[in-house]
Amino acid sequence: MSYRADEEVVGICRDLIRIDSTNFGPQPGPGERAAAEHVAALLDEVGISSEIYESEPKRASLIADWAPEGVDPSAPPLLIHGHLDVVPANADDWTYDPFAGEIADGCVWGRGAVDMKDFDAMLLSVVRARARAGVAPRRPIKLVFTADEEAGGIYGAHWLVDHHRDFFEGCTEAIGEVGGFSLTIRDDLRLYLIQTAEKGIAWLRLIAEGRAGHGSMRNDDNAVTELAAAVARIGQYDWPHKITDAQRAFLDAVSEAFGIELDPDRAEETLAKLGSISRMIGATMSNTANPTMLTAGYKHNVIPGSAEASIDGRFVPGGKDEFLATIDELVGDKIRIEMDTLQPSVETEFSGALVEAMQQCLLAEDPGARAVPFLMSGGTDAKAWDRLGIRCFGFAPLRLPPDLDFVGMFHGVDERVPTESLEFGARVLDRFLATA
Numbered sequence: 001m002s003y004r005a006d007e008e009v010v011g012i013c014r015d016l017i018r019i020d021s022t023n024f025g026p027q028p029g030p031g032e033r034a035a036a037e038h039v040a041a042l043l044d045e046v047g048i049s050s051e052i053y054e055s056e057p058k059r060a061s062l063i064a065d066w067a068p069e070g071v072d073p074s075a076p077p078l079l080i081h082g083h084l085d086v087v088p089a090n091a092d093d094w095t096y097d098p099f100a101g102e103i104a105d106g107c108v109w110g111r112g113a114v115d116m117k118d119f120d121a122m123l124l125s126v127v128r129a130r131a132r133a134g135v136a137p138r139r140p141i142k143l144v145f146t147a148d149e150e151a152g153g154i155y156g157a158h159w160l161v162d163h164h165r166d167f168f169e170g171c172t173e174a175i176g177e178v179g180g181f182s183l184t185i186r187d188d189l190r191l192y193l194i195q196t197a198e199k200g201i202a203w204l205r206l207i208a209e210g211r212a213g214h215g216s217m218r219n220d221d222n223a224v225t226e227l228a229a230a231v232a233r234i235g236q237y238d239w240p241h242k243i244t245d246a247q248r249a250f251l252d253a254v255s256e257a258f259g260i261e262l263d264p265d266r267a268e269e270t271l272a273k274l275g276s277i278s279r280m281i282g283a284t285m286s287n288t289a290n291p292t293m294l295t296a297g298y299k300h301n302v303i304p305g306s307a308e309a310s311i312d313g314r315f316v317p318g319g320k321d322e323f324l325a326t327i328d329e330l331v332g333d334k335i336r337i338e339m340d341t342l343q344p345s346v347e348t349e350f351s352g353a354l355v356e357a358m359q360q361c362l363l364a365e366d367p368g369a370r371a372v373p374f375l376m377s378g379g380t381d382a383k384a385w386d387r388l389g390i391r392c393f394g395f396a397p398l399r400l401p402p403d404l405d406f407v408g409m410f411h412g413v414d415e416r417v418p419t420e421s422l423e424f425g426a427r428v429l430d431r432f433l434a435t436a
């Protein structure tokens, strides 16, 4: 029986956007329950049963085993995951209501259009089409739709790993965000960036303690002064380049595509040719540490006894020890460092049958496609699956128009995705399920 894998993708994406699943972090929000129930209903309609688990009221994730007749039962299951939550959107800033799922200028507009209700919709469109037509994927599939990715996955992916580890039994590979999108080099060449690595996260708090006193007096042990100096040293520090294997492979591909020699120490200049993606790539050339919050004092004429600053630190795979040592040195011994969050970096090799399948499926839909690995600057649910030893790839295929500021779409105003890109993605994913 024939079927069209991309038939429902646009409609499902719009419907998911209309279900507000904003993640406000520690503040209460609508949760993911309604979105998870919608996904469950879409799966149930084609005979796939699923379970919804709540880590906290309304913080819902969904899991489903999909191993219909015709799969190779001896093959290890493939984990395919998407998160259901989105970051907040302030409607006043947007051209269209961020929770309306409008279609305009050939795009679906709304919060989650690229992060990542787009991929959720591709996956559901493909699975439903195949289930209705009775066309099995090559391998058994573990479908996971998570809560809380946008706040670190504590109530989603990490919670599932802690409480439902059995479900992932036998999984060795996974696909999800962030990656699979195209970067146009020429009419006949598009690089598709596959995430094979992501940076680690170190959220630090600096605490300075000094002598409290009257603001009119001399004070050589002022906590605010001490802290401010340390914050400035961190903020102004020029982190040396540290090129990982994934990054090296990406830079090589870019050099080759442009036919130029690329000096890693001056790579930013070349990367600038790639448009907005250079921001993301630039941030992955080294460790980074940005001061983000300051707290001290309660009255203009009182020197407080302590002062605190928060630092958002990110380290490249293999760069953690050097990162922490550098921070220690920059901070000095008068300030205490507390670690609020420490999450490891994740890295896998860009090789093997799964990678081969990605390249082949992209090529079948885009003759100018060339898959390349890249290191992502942010963190994703891959950090949770990595705890189970699962190799994680960011592969949510999208062929994008050359002029779309795709990176700016992530958490940005007027987030949108071309409908043609969604349909392309569904077709690539469908091929992938047949071969991967």
Ligand SMILES: [Zn+2]
Residues within 6 Å of the ligand: 083, 115, 116, 149, 177
């Ligand atoms: Zn995301």
